[in-house]
Amino acid sequence: MASSVSDRGYLPARARSVKVVVLGAFGVGKTTYVATLSEMRPLHTEERLTRAGELVDDVAVDTKSTTTVAMDFGRRTLGDGDIVVYLFGAPGQPRFAAMIRSLLTGALGGLALVDTRYIDRSYESIDLLEEAELPYVVAVNTFPGAPEYPEDVLRDALTLPGDRPLVFIDARTMHSAKRALVALVSDILRPAGSRAR
Numbered sequence: 001m002a003s004s005v006s007d008r009g010y011l012p013a014r015a016r017s018v019k020v021v022v023l024g025a026f027g028v029g030k031t032t033y034v035a036t037l038s039e040m041r042p043l044h045t046e047e048r049l050t051r052a053g054e055l056v057d058d059v060a061v062d063t064k065s066t067t068t069v070a071m072d073f074g075r076r077t078l079g080d081g082d083i084v085v086y087l088f089g090a091p092g093q094p095r096f097a098a099m100i101r102s103l104l105t106g107a108l109g110g111l112a113l114v115d116t117r118y119i120d121r122s123y124e125s126i127d128l129l130e131e132a133e134l135p136y137v138v139a140v141n142t143f144p145g146a147p148e149y150p151e152d153v154l155r156d157a158l159t160l161p162g163d164r165p166l167v168f169i170d171a172r173t174m175h176s177a178k179r180a181l182v183a184l185v186s187d188i189l190r191p192a193g194s195r196a197r
């Protein structure tokens with residue numbers, strides 16, 4: 001955990017910096033999540049989706065016009081300014097796995113977004129977080145018409161370890177998005193002995 005060296009007055013010098021990666025399958029709401037939470041104008045790297053990509057990508061081009069090709073970046077201060085979370089939104093398409101791994105370098109935790117219409121597409125993100133041995137929280141982003149499952153069914157389907165929090169959010173709503181971030185940061189800051197990883 002690094003101490004912020006900000007001396008420009010807009011972040012308290014005592015603030016602790018926490019790097020968090022938001023990951024999940026294509027179109028699950030990662031860019032939306034970072035944009036909702038960021039208190040600065042977020043950085044996005046959106047490019048237009050084209051039909052050419054349908055040959056290699058398992059994505060529903062009709063539902064979205066752009067996709068993240070590198071990362072999203074935003075910042076959210078928590079508490080009384082004691083904790084500054086740097087949010088890195090990952091790209092969603094499997095061919096960007098190397099980019100996601102590099103975003104995980106130096107991260108203190110991950111937030112895995114899940115869409116219950118495509119649960120099987122979440123495995124890769126959770127595997128990457130397990131591989132990186134990072135604390136993480138799974139956040140089910142609720143879309144209209146998406147199937148609703150009880151928590152234990154979802155945990156089973158995701159083979160989620162019992163110590164990993166599972167929350168339900170709407171990535172477009174500050175209050176809801178923040179709840180997931182607080183759950184993750186609380187877990188990250190928990191004394192090492194009381195956490196399983």
Ligand SMILES: Nc1nc2c(ncn2[C@@H]2O[C@H](COP(=O)(O)OP(=O)(O)OP(=O)(O)O)[C@@H](O)[C@H]2O)c(=O)[nH]1
Nearest residue numbers: 026027028029030031032067068092143170171172
């Ligand atoms: N109903 C609903 N729609 C959402 C929610 N979050 C995102 N969306 C919509 O879903 C679409 C996809 O959102 P993005 O934030 O671009 O998804 P992404 O995961 O960043 O997508 P990629 O970067 O392409 O993988 C957008 O049209 C959002 O408005 C949510 O919580 N509820």
Ligand SMILES: [Mg+2]
Nearest residue numbers: 030031067068
């Ligand atoms: Mg995106």
